[in-house]
Amino acid sequence: MILGHDDNVDQFATAWRTRRLHHSWLLTGPKGVGKATFAMAAARRILAEGASPFDLPGIDTPPDHPIARLLAAGSHPDFRLLERLERPTGGLARNISVEQIRSLGDMLAVTPSLSPWRVIVIDSADDLEASAANALLKMLEEPPANTIFLLVSHAPGRLLPTIRSRCRRLDFAPLPDDVMTSIVSGWNPQDSAEKIDALVEFAQGSPGRAKEIGELDLAVLEADAVAIMRNGDRDNALRSRMAATLGGKASADRYAAFITLVPGLIAREAIAAEGEVRGRALDAYAKARELVAIAPRLSLDPSFTIFQLGGVLASVALKP
Structure with a gap:
């Protein structure tokens, strides 16, 4: 069905x-x-x-x-x-x-x-x-x-x-939260309501994205990315942690999935923002899309790519 x-x-x-x-x-x-x-x-x-x-x-x-x-x-x-x-x-x-x-x-x-x-x-x-x-x-x-x-x-x-x-x-539009909750809760009925709610929130109406986030444990990484956009990352701690987490060969699938999600995270932030913040978010969205597109073609080092994306995310939080 x-x-x-x-x-x-x-x-x-x-x-x-x-x-x-x-x-x-x-x-x-x-x-x-x-x-x-x-x-x-x-x-x-x-x-x-x-x-x-x-x-x-x-x-x-x-x-x-x-x-x-x-x-x-x-x-x-x-x-x-x-x-x-x-x-x-x-x-x-x-x-x-x-x-x-x-x-x-x-x-x-x-x-x-x-x-x-x-x-x-x-x-x-x-x-x-x-x-x-x-x-x-x-x-x-x-x-x-x-x-x-x-x-x-x-x-x-x-x-x-x-x-x-x-x-x-x-x-096809993104699915409403009640439908998403029904779908996600059916995958693993033993999951807590808190975990299901978190997946639904991050997935933004996409069951495919919810499955990917759950299977590849991307929720923590998405939370860090959102935190960088909203609060900045002056000491580079968050972007360094993401780069270390996704830089190894064993993390290739998580890395590939995560970089495809980043432009969407920035777009969501731009939609919710106003004024100068929205302008910075739109600029960051364009830069993130460009970096995500060229990284696989140029075989860029994953750690380097993630660190660069972290800088793009942080630019949303910068004040003039």
Whole structure:
């Protein structure tokens, strides 16, 4: 069941039920709010009900449906999920390649096997390299019959305007606190109310972010980052502690997750601030985004990057 996105579920379910289904859908909104989960649920519903009709509300599918089991096993012949691939040396590729898009041609060249429908999920379309985006555009311009594209995007403004124009758009907002609390408390029922409330507060309406914060123990680091923005860090103690915590090889996953969260923390502070503080926060947001973008490409030392980000955070608290 998709929680907190009732309007989007209703729109898609109505389009599917009436078979007035646009061939391509652009699912937009902040990272981690449930866009990919929605895409997979929609794909299950289309392929399962297309194979053997059933009656359930929204876009739900019986978990024991044979098609659902095929999808869970990654062996449905009429479904493709395109995402960044694992590199032989470890980690994920920087982009979704044009070869991945062109590989769809084999599936699209033959008749669907298990129902009249095919579904392709791209998570995320933001990761398409330029040539892959152009190859996808050609498919969207002349879509094969009964083929549905579901494109997940965290930053739709960066996509080709021609791709956006060929998609029906569904915007996903951050989830309200009551829905977040219900989701988070279901993961680990033994967690205290205080821990759940802290996760909900830091996650800002994103279940994906809440899971990442919980699994990688990022709450303390986020608290330090917020403290630096609000109170400064004149003796460098907080930024040094963060750099020491995230600088080692064993902390690579925590480091990667944390630096992607920092611009969002600054943006949240800017929204809540006024006057000169807001101006400093907006400047810091731009600097943080630039540093976070170049750090992986230039293989910057994690300790150095975190210390630099600490300085950016501290600039929000500086008084003229």
